[in-house]
Amino acid sequence: MSLRVGVVGCGAIGSDHIRRIMNDLSGAEVVAVSDLYRSNAEKSARLYPCKVFETGEELISSHDVEAVIVTTTGATHKQYVMATIKAGKPVFCEKPLATTAADSLEIVEAEVKSGKHLVQVGFMRRYDKGYQQLKTAIDNDTIGLPLLLHCTHRNPAVDKNYTTDMAITDTAIHEIDALHWLLNDEYESVQVLFPRKSRNSHDKLQDPQIVIFTTKTGVIAELEINVNCQFGYDIQCQVVGECGTAALPDPSNLSIRKDAKRYIELLTNWKDRFMNAYDTEIQQWINTTFHGTVEGPTAWDGYVAAVTADACVKAQHTGQIEKIDFGLKPAFYGN
Numbered sequence: 001m002s003l004r005v006g007v008v009g010c011g012a013i014g015s016d017h018i019r020r021i022m023n024d025l026s027g028a029e030v031v032a033v034s035d036l037y038r039s040n041a042e043k044s045a046r047l048y049p050c051k052v053f054e055t056g057e058e059l060i061s062s063h064d065v066e067a068v069i070v071t072t073t074g075a076t077h078k079q080y081v082m083a084t085i086k087a088g089k090p091v092f093c094e095k096p097l098a099t100t101a102a103d104s105l106e107i108v109e110a111e112v113k114s115g116k117h118l119v120q121v122g123f124m125r126r127y128d129k130g131y132q133q134l135k136t137a138i139d140n141d142t143i144g145l146p147l148l149l150h151c152t153h154r155n156p157a158v159d160k161n162y163t164t165d166m167a168i169t170d171t172a173i174h175e176i177d178a179l180h181w182l183l184n185d186e187y188e189s190v191q192v193l194f195p196r197k198s199r200n201s202h203d204k205l206q207d208p209q210i211v212i213f214t215t216k217t218g219v220i221a222e223l224e225i226n227v228n229c230q231f232g233y234d235i236q237c238q239v240v241g242e243c244g245t246a247a248l249p250d251p252s253n254l255s256i257r258k259d260a261k262r263y264i265e266l267l268t269n270w271k272d273r274f275m276n277a278y279d280t281e282i283q284q285w286i287n288t289t290f291h292g293t294v295e296g297p298t299a300w301d302g303y304v305a306a307v308t309a310d311a312c313v314k315a316q317h318t319g320q321i322e323k324i325d326f327g328l329k330p331a332f333y334g335n
């Protein structure tokens, strides 16, 4: 038996998830697609025969569809996630859950009211093998209690549409989710510092940036966002504990010795870096959806990320330490 999945949004990541479900994963098939730009949906349906729906809402309410993946642009996530909750079906929503904290909270409230765990958010770093090893080291007390974290999120270059706040909402958002999950902790406050601006940046972008989070237990996590670093896509995370350090492994690659030099090629894009994490994430979503549970990032995690991102953007403007306050977690989402 296969889980019958409908995909709303057949752009870059939507078509990638369709491909992985149909070619690489097990236990599910894509039976329906929809996209604002119909020819995108038709293109997917030509590759993997399935029904094309005129609107996301029609797809969501169709009896042929048991579970939904939302991969439209961020501003439209809320309407489809709310419609799927209303239909009582499980939904995997790519990040962000919604573009504002208020909208994310509305989704949380709707899910709690439905009484069923239905929503998973696409924070795929939790499924990356290196991050999982790092979390195991922390959970097993291998390096003692974590004291501080040094993280980098470097990207070769961005275009002129990428603005200063997007360093938070599009880029740091992955660390925002991953770091509190790694530490089993919650954020207390954040500050953003701007070092000398890179000459590779443009008018509307202050690059690089340093984001400094303090957690409720007093851990300080410092994150360098550097989206015009030129040399590659470089994700690092080192945890300094009481009696040792643990660091994310670099992706393995060929080591070449040539012309009196030794070098290892670096990756240049996020898709290659996290390819395996996406496969694991969607496979686990299929497996747990079959059993009627959600084990990945929840709607509450999506809300926490939205509140934290808002505080970071505020800190970019004020230069001050900003409080991060998301209120009490509903008992529905556990401890």
Ligand code: NAP
Pocket (backbone or CB within 6 Å): 008, 009, 010, 011, 012, 013, 014, 034, 035, 036, 037, 040, 056, 071, 072, 073, 074, 076, 094, 095, 096, 122, 123, 124
């Ligand atoms: P994309 O290539 O622009 O694809 C989005 C698709 O959704 C487009 O085909 C777009 O159609 C369609 N769409 C827009 N509004 C719609 C609506 N109201 N109803 C139905 N379809 C609609 O974007 P993407 O790169 O795939 O990103 C999609 C989402 O995934 C974003 O939220 C992004 O943040 C997230 N994402 C997550 C990761 C990750 O690492 N987890 C990576 C990449 C992307 P048009 O072309 O006509 O607008």
